[in-house]
Amino acid sequence: MKNELAVSSFFPFWEKMEQRHRELIESRTNRLELSPGRIIGGDDKSCLGLLLVINGRLKAFILSNQGREVSLYRLFERDNCLFTASCTMNNMNFEIQFEVEKKTSVYQIPPDVLEEVQSESVEMAQYIVNLMTSRFSEVMWTIEQILFKSLDARLAAALIEQQAIDESDELIITHDMLARQMGSAREVVTRTLNYLKSEGLVEIGRGKIKILDYNALYDMANRD
Template sequence: MIEKNILEKFDYLFDKELIDILAKKASLYRFNKGDIIIDLGQNIEFVPLIIEGNIKVLSEDNRGHELLLYLLESGDTCAMSLTCCMSKNISKVRAIAEQDVVLASIPKEDMEELFNTNKNWRNYILQSYQFRFNEMLEAIDTLAFMQMDERLFKYLTDQVKLTADTNLQITHQEIAEDLHTSRVVVSRLLKKLEKENKIELGRNKIIVIDF
């Protein structure tokens, strides 16, 4: 059970009846930046609802290389965890806290019951599926049709939108891991973007100018 006023900030998503139900059934968890919230191969027993903070969701190939699939923010849930819960499969993704995160954990049994009995919750889940599906299609288009410098700048502007801050506290290595490339390539392209007056580089930070 969690305090109902924590969920009332989502009254644009959920009606009062659903907020009351979630407050009774959900548990509150806190994660620090960098914590793994869901890991590859994990049995998923809950559906997360992000209260505060941001989460990045990644896949991994058989060589251990990670690829960023999508980002989650306040009010979002993870479509892949929904799929695993409903199909009783293990997780195919890794979810990592990009910032300190607070989330409501909804047990999968309650999620399934709500999906069958509550129209508001069912619509939220279906809309989440659609939104994440569109994001993954965009990720595929980015990989297939964009040059690496275009992918890098899109990544930076997406981070600005997500954090509502043009001053990004992020390392070249973290960007390289998210974009499935090398730190050397990222550093070279960041310097190119700086020369084009699109960004300013600092120590473990990037200021996005052309946004």
């Protein structure tokens, strides 16, 4: 396959690891094809291990006890999905689920392989710690946005993010999808979108939203 990413390309310290660890990872790594709409985590209690995203897109989210969804971050090509290996982490009670947003190919390093290499390789152990710290920072940033930012600023940020993903000012997204992404009620999102429309920032259609004034949305999203 053209320009296929090698497993080694996901680990900047690859050459520093012992040969037996490199060979173990290469021999035991599987390639998985994930279909859009699949949920990893939640009712799916399987521990997949470390997932390395070759292409596609995954969305990390949490669910409240009332079933309200809050999107945390997205994973793209060359990203690593560590929370799918939560069974290898002691006292890990923070349950994050993942939705496959588009057809995604991943490498899967099984949990027993990850545990063995992590326990014997200083480089891998440090990498996992750094990756975990980075992901928790993203989670905390999202929670801070929910607690301290106004809804219109959060909605503007969500539209800006979607514009970057779609690479288009015409977004194929519904009010319900935005509400789930933001952890808000659909009615509240609809009212806020209508406010943005009245200000000339967006145009609202059935199942789509068109950004009319990117700069104004950007300023709103980054407002204190």
